[in-house]
Each structure stands twice: as C-alpha cells, then as structure tokens.
Amino acid sequence: MKKPKITVGAVIEEPGSTIKNKTGGWRSFRPVRDKKKCTKCGLCWQFCPDNAINENFDVNYDYCKGCGICANICPFKAIKMVKEEK
Amino acid sequence: MKKVIEASTAVALGVKLCEPGVIPMYPITPQTHIVERLADYINDGLLSSEMIHVESEHSAISAALGAEAMGVRTFTATASQGLALMHEILFVVAGMRLPVVMAVANRALSAPINIWNDHQDSISERDSGWIQLYVESAQEALDTIIQAYKIAENRKVLLPVMVCLDGFTLSHVYEPVDILKQEDVNKFLPQYNPLFKLDPKKPITMGPIGFPNTYMEFRKQTHDTMLDSINIIKDVNNQFKESFNRSYGNGLIETYKIEDANYAIAAMGTACSTTRVVVDELRKQGKKVGLIKIKSFRPFPKQEIISCCKNIKGIAVIDRNISLGNEGALYTELRSAFYNQNKKPIIKGFIAGLGGRDITPDHIKTAFKKIENSSDTEWLL
Amino acid sequence: MIEIRIHGRGGQGAVTTGQIMAIAAFYDNKQSQTFPMFGVERSGAPVQAFARISDEKINIRSQIYNPDIVIVLDASLLETVDVTSGLKEKGTLIINTNKKPSDLNINRNFNIRTVDATSIALKIFGRPIVNTPMLGAFSKITKEISLNSLTKAIDETFLKTKGKKIAELNKKAITAVYNQTK
Numbered sequence: 001m002k003k004p005k006i007t008v009g010a011v012i013e014e015p016g017s018t019i020k021n022k023t024g025g026w027r028s029f030r031p032v033r034d035k036k037k038c039t040k041c042g043l044c045w046q047f048c049p050d051n052a053i054n055e056n057f058d059v060n061y062d063y064c065k066g067c068g069i070c071a072n073i074c075p076f077k078a079i080k081m082v083k084e085e086k
Numbered sequence: 087m088k089k090v091i092e093a094s095t096a097v098a099l100g101v102k103l104c105e106p107g108v109i110p111m112y113p114i115t116p117q118t119h120i121v122e123r124l125a126d127y128i129n130d131g132l133l134s135s136e137m138i139h140v141e142s143e144h145s146a147i148s149a150a151l152g153a154e155a156m157g158v159r160t161f162t163a164t165a166s167q168g169l170a171l172m173h174e175i176l177f178v179v180a181g182m183r184l185p186v187v188m189a190v191a192n193r194a195l196s197a198p199i200n201i202w203n204d205h206q207d208s209i210s211e212r213d214s215g216w217i218q219l220y221v222e223s224a225q226e227a228l229d230t231i232i233q234a235y236k237i238a239e240n241r242k243v244l245l246p247v248m249v250c251l252d253g254f255t256l257s258h259v260y261e262p263v264d265i266l267k268q269e270d271v272n273k274f275l276p277q278y279n280p281l282f283k284l285d286p287k288k289p290i291t292m293g294p295i296g297f298p299n300t301y302m303e304f305r306k307q308t309h310d311t312m313l314d315s316i317n318i319i320k321d322v323n324n325q326f327k328e329s330f331n332r333s334y335g336n337g338l339i340e341t342y343k344i345e346d347a348n349y350a351i352a353a354m355g356t357a358c359s360t361t362r363v364v365v366d367e368l369r370k371q372g373k374k375v376g377l378i379k380i381k382s383f384r385p386f387p388k389q390e391i392i393s394c395c396k397n398i399k400g401i402a403v404i405d406r407n408i409s410l411g412n413e414g415a416l417y418t419e420l421r422s423a424f425y426n427q428n429k430k431p432i433i434k435g436f437i438a439g440l441g442g443r444d445i446t447p448d449h450i451k452t453a454f455k456k457i458e459n460s461s462d463t464e465w466l467l
Numbered sequence: 468m469i470e471i472r473i474h475g476r477g478g479q480g481a482v483t484t485g486q487i488m489a490i491a492a493f494y495d496n497k498q499s500q501t502f503p504m505f506g507v508e509r510s511g512a513p514v515q516a517f518a519r520i521s522d523e524k525i526n527i528r529s530q531i532y533n534p535d536i537v538i539v540l541d542a543s544l545l546e547t548v549d550v551t552s553g554l555k556e557k558g559t560l561i562i563n564t565n566k567k568p569s570d571l572n573i574n575r576n577f578n579i580r581t582v583d584a585t586s587i588a589l590k591i592f593g594r595p596i597v598n599t600p601m602l603g604a605f606s607k608i609t610k611e612i613s614l615n616s617l618t619k620a621i622d623e624t625f626l627k628t629k630g631k632k633i634a635e636l637n638k639k640a641i642t643a644v645y646n647q648t649k
Contacts, residue, residue, distance in 0.1 A: 006303045008244060009183030010296055011282050015289035089623075090490040090499060115506070201506050222528075254505035255528060260489050261500045356528040363527045442505060446529045 027066030029081040031059055037078035044070035088264045093224035093256045096263045097189050098123035100231030102133050103271040107158035110138040110149035114168040115201045116253035117191035143168035147175040154184040157283025166193035169207045179246050180215025182293055185238030186246040191253040194441040202442020203253040205406040209415045217247040218384040220354040224263045227251050236322045239278050243315045252356045274329045312385050338387035340379040341394050347376030349457055353404040354380050357445045364450040388423040400432040400457035406439045413463045438466040468521035470531045474550050475540035478510045480598030485516035487620045492520045494616035500525045513548050520611050540597050561604050563597050580608050582648045591640045599637045603644030614645055
C-alpha cells in the first residue's frame with residue numbers, strides 16, 4: 001500500500017479521492033440482471049451500499065464488491081449472483 | 087480601563103475581545119458565570135457570536151469541533167465532570183488540529199461529589215494534545231484567553247488551548263482588572279485565517295482513518311508540533327508585552343525571587359500567589375527562597391525549568407492533584423525533567439488543596455521546611 | 468492590608484456587600500479583593516463573604532481566618548454563629564441591631580459597634596434590605612472607604628442591572644446609616 005501524505009490533521013485536500021480506490025477486485029460473486037424479469041422498480045439502486053448501481057440499473061463492476069444485497073432485495077428475482085472464478 | 091470584576095467576568099471579557107463566531111455552552115459549577123456573562127453580552131448586542139445551547143458537554147465540544155472545522159473561531163468552557171465527559175472529543179479536536187480555546191474552571195472529580203477546586207479534571211486530560219495554561223489572577227485569565235487564540239491559531243501550532251483557572255478560589259474572586267481596548271486587541275490578534283476548512287466550493291476530507299502505516303506519523307507530527315509550540319508561546323508572551331506592557335514570565339514559567347534562592351516551591355494556579363506572600367515573609371527572616379510557577383503544563387517546559395534552577399538545592403512541588411497509586415503529576419514531571427542532569431536538586435512532592443481544601447501560608451511554610459525530608463510524597467492536610 | 472468577614476443569611480446579599488466594598492476601595496485608589504464562602508449559598512442559611520483592602524497589590528489567595536473587621540448583617544446570627552471566631556485582638560465588630568454594644572453578650576476586648584440599619588432600611592426601602600446600608604456604617608467606623616466612593620460603587624453595581632431608582636434608594640440608605648453611625 002502506497003504511504004499517504006502526512007498532512008496537518010490528516011486532512012485530505014483532494015476532493016472525491018476515494019473514487020481512485022476501485023473495490024471491484026474484492027468480489028467473488030457478480031450480480032447479473034435479467035432485463036426481461038426487471039421491472040425497473042429501483043430497489044436495487046436504492047439498497048446498494050456502494051452506489052455501484054446507476055439510474056439505468058446497470059452495475060458498475062469497478063466498485064461492486066459483490067455483497068449480493070441487490071439480488072436479495074429484488075422482488076422479481078431478476079438479479080442472480082454468478083461466480084467470478086472461471 | 088481598570089475595574090473591580092469577577093475573574094469569570096474577566097474570562098468572558100477576554101473572549102468577547104476575541105469575538106469568536108460560535109460559542110457552544112453547557113453550564114456546570116464553577117464555570118457557569120463565564121458562559122452566563124457571554125450570554126449577557128450576546129443578549130445585549132455587544133457580541134455577535136452564535137450561541138449554541140447543547141444537551142451535554144460532549145455535545146458542547148463536538149459543536150465546537152464542527153464550528154472550528156468550518157473555519158470559525160470558537161470558544162467553550164467547562165469543569166470537572168463536564169471536562170471528563172468531553173474526554174473522547176478532546177483527542178479528536180487536537181488530532182484534527184482545530185485551534186479551539188476553552189476555559190476550565192478547575193474543580194475536583196467525583197466521588198465523593200465535590201464542586202470545589204483542585205486540578206484533577208484538567209490534569210486527567212494531560213495527554214489529550216491540548217496546550218494547558220494555568221493562571222493565578224483575574225488579569226492573567228483575561229490576558230491569557232487573548233494569548234491563547236494567538237498561540238492556537240498560529241499556523242505552526244494549530245492546536246487547541248485550555249486556559250485553566252482555579253474554580254471558586256479564582257473564578258469567583260472580584261479584584262481589579264485592566265480591561266483591554268478592542269482596537270488594541272484587534273491589532274494584536276489578527277482575524278482567524280484557517281489553514282483548511284470545510285467549504286462546499288472546495289471540498290476536502292477531515293478526520294479520515296489513519297491506518298497502522300500512518301497513525302504513528304500523525305501522532306509524532308502532533309507531538310513535534312506541541313514541542314515546537316514552546317517557542318510560539320514565548321513569542322506570543324513577548325508580543326503581548328510589547329503591545330500591553332504586561333507579561334507572565336516567559337509565557338511558560340514565571341519565577342519569583344529565584345535568582346539567588348537555595349530552595350523553591352513549584353506550583354500551578356492560585357497556590358503561586360499565596361507562595362509569593364510566604365517567600366516575602368521567609369526572605370525577611372533571611373531565608374533564600376523563591377517560586378517557580380508552571381504556567382504551561384503542556385507543553386512541559388523542561389529546559390526552561392532546568393535553566394532557572396542552576397543554584398537551587400531543593401524544590402518542593404505542590405500538586406493540586408494525585409495520580410492515585412503513585413504521586414502528584416507535577417512532581418512526576420519535574421523529577422523526570424531532572425533525571426539526565428548531572429546536578430540535580432532534591433525534589434519533594436506535596437499533595438495539597440484537593441476538593442476545595444484551602445492552601446494556606448502555613449501549608450507553604452511546612453513544604454519549605456520539609457523539602458529535605460527523605461520520604462517521597464507528603465499530604466498537606 | 469485589612470481583612471474583613473461579612474456574616475449574613477443566604478439571600479441577604481452578603482456577597483454583594485463585599486463586591487461594593489471592593490469596588491469602592493478601588494475608587495479610593497486602594498487594591499481590593501472579595502470572594503464568597505464558596506458554594507454554600509442557600510436561602511436563610513448562615514453565609515459569609517470576605518474582603519481584603521490594601522495599599523499594595525494583594526497576592527494572598529487563601530481564605531480569611533483572622534479578620535480585622537467583622538460585619539454582621541443580621542443580629543439573630545449571634546445566637547447560632549460565633550461571629551468573633553478568629554477576630555483579631557481589639558478587632559472591630561459592626562453589628563446591625565437596635566441594641567447598645569453593652570447589651571450584647573460579646574467579649575468586651577473587641578471594638579463592638581452597633582447600628583440599627585434595619586429600621587432605616589424599612590423606612591427607605593419598605594423592606595429590611597441591610598447589605599448595602601451597612602456599608603455606610605463600615606465607611607464611618609473604619610474610614611477604609613469613603614462615602615463618595617461608595618455611591619460611585621453603588622452606581623456601577625446597580626444602574627445597569629436594577630435601574631436608577633434602586634441605585635438612588637441604596638445611596639440614600641447608605642448615607643442615612645453613615646450619618647446615624649457614631
């Protein structure tokens with residue numbers, strides 16, 4: 001891990017720098033949406049703890065950690081958790 | 087302009103002269119008079135600070151932290167259990183390098199419940215990263231509040247400052263005080279210009295996690311800054327002298343008749359005033375005695391103390407606190423300061439004035455008499 | 468330096484007596500210091516306040532154990548409190564009572580002075596407010612503070628907080644007690 005700058009009071013002056021920290025690599029299962037079953041109700045978008053589902057309900061795999069909350073909350077079982085390992 | 091006022095009013099007037107933007111307040115004896123006066127000034131339109139009524143001291147210091155993070159000069163005051171309740175946030179304020187100034191009207195800690203003076207409350211926050219300045223008069227209280235902002239807000243410091251005054255024994259005393267002019271204080275203390283602040287137009291992150299690979303570096307940085315603040319405290323004391331023709335020793339310690347003294351009392355707060363009287367009396371009897379007043383307990387001015395003690399054979403340390411199971415805090419620190427010196431004085435500790443027990447001239451005389459006794463710590467009951 | 472102890476009951480204003488005394492002494496170009504018996508104020512309970520007046524800077528910050536002067540705002544305290552406790556030999560005791568010093572059961576070695584401040588207060592305030600009037604007796608007997616400085620101290624203390632009328636009544640009462648004191 002690269003050593004961060006030791007600033008006064010540990011302030012991070014660059015705004016939004018957490019976006020550099022891509023957490024997609026933490027995933028062992030990926031959510032895959034079945035567009036036929038999806039009604040675009042928006043629950044997955046609302047419940048995703050990482051803001052990794054956008055307004056079109058597509059998953060941003062750079063940040064999705066594969067927690068599976070979206071699949072669990074979906075009332076139409078439109079999201080399946082698929083093993084990453086091939 | 088000189089007026090007879092209560093020391094709590096002197097603190098409030100000092101704060102008013104510094105015009106903080108935000109004052110979160112929560113009352114607790116014997117500090118309450120300070121925030122009551124500030125509330126009066128705000129009500130009378132003499133001070134435009136935002137007053138925040140909070141539900142506890144934990145909230146008071148948290149609100150001060152938030153306001154200071156927005157780049158606003160902030161003040162609050164507390165004592166005893168209130169300071170203890172602030173404990174966890176005190177470390178956060180210091181670690182985030184927010185220059186909050188707080189008055190502490192020193193009071194004992196429960197149990198048994200006791201509303202009267204000793205230094206146990208602030209001494210128990212010794213390691214929190216706050217600069218601690220102890221005062222002995224209403225005048226020094228007013229002057230030190232103004233100096234505290236100048237020290238805290240210095241870009242080389244950016245640490246919070248506690249101005250500690252003895253509860254009741256000083257906070258409730260009326261005596262003549264020279265009240266500084268606003269225009270003179272404005273010249274001495276510039277507008278607060280924060281190094282960083284929360285601003286939606288220029289977002290930053292404050293208070294992030296410090297992983298094991300950086301936490302120690304941040305702690306060391308704050309520690310080094312605390313040590314460096316020794317010079318800033320001296321500078322500010324000198325500048326204050328230039329501006330107002332008044333100073334308190336070198337800002338860190340103040341000595342009285344120490345130059346040719348063989349024996350000295352080391353103390354903090356109002357015990358120093360009473361010691362001055364005893365020193366005068368013993369000098370009339372031909373005894374070469376003096377006083378070392380420790381004004382700055384954090385940072386601890388080791389070198390300054392050592393260099394003023396070149397000819398001292400013995401020091402009696404008056405501690406208005408007790409680290410249960412060991413000894414008084416000032417005694418521990420003084421002994422540690424001299425440990426690596428080739429020539430060291432005899433140092434003896436005395437516990438006195440706990441929970442409002444009066445420290446009388448007789449106590450101080452007893453301490454002088456017993457300096458060379460062998461036992462480590464004695465209680466002056 | 469002289470040291471003064473004021474005896475009263477919670478609510479009678481012994482602390483204010485000390486404050487006005489200290490302010491007046493300062494107007495007379497003296498150094499002064501005053502403080503209450505800390506943290507025991509309860510209505511009706513015996514309370515004490517203390518003051519020091521000196522030509523030089525006052526350093527001492529211990530409580531007062533051997534006063535030069537004792538002021539008693541309420542003579543009924545003589546029954547329950549030893550008001551002469553620690554009073555210096557030949558020290559002055561100023562008591563608000565309609566009795567003569569010789570009628571009081573107090574050691575004659577002290578300089579005992581009495582004044583009926585309650586009667587004067589009832590006439591002027593319509594209420595037994597004696598804390599400020601007794602300062603008139605203190606001024607006349609000890610000459611430590613002048614009547615002129617006392618009236619200035621009254622204005623400083625009361626004009627802003629209680630208004631002109633109250634300040635004037637207080638000055639009138641102080642002057643009346645001053646004149647009545649022998």
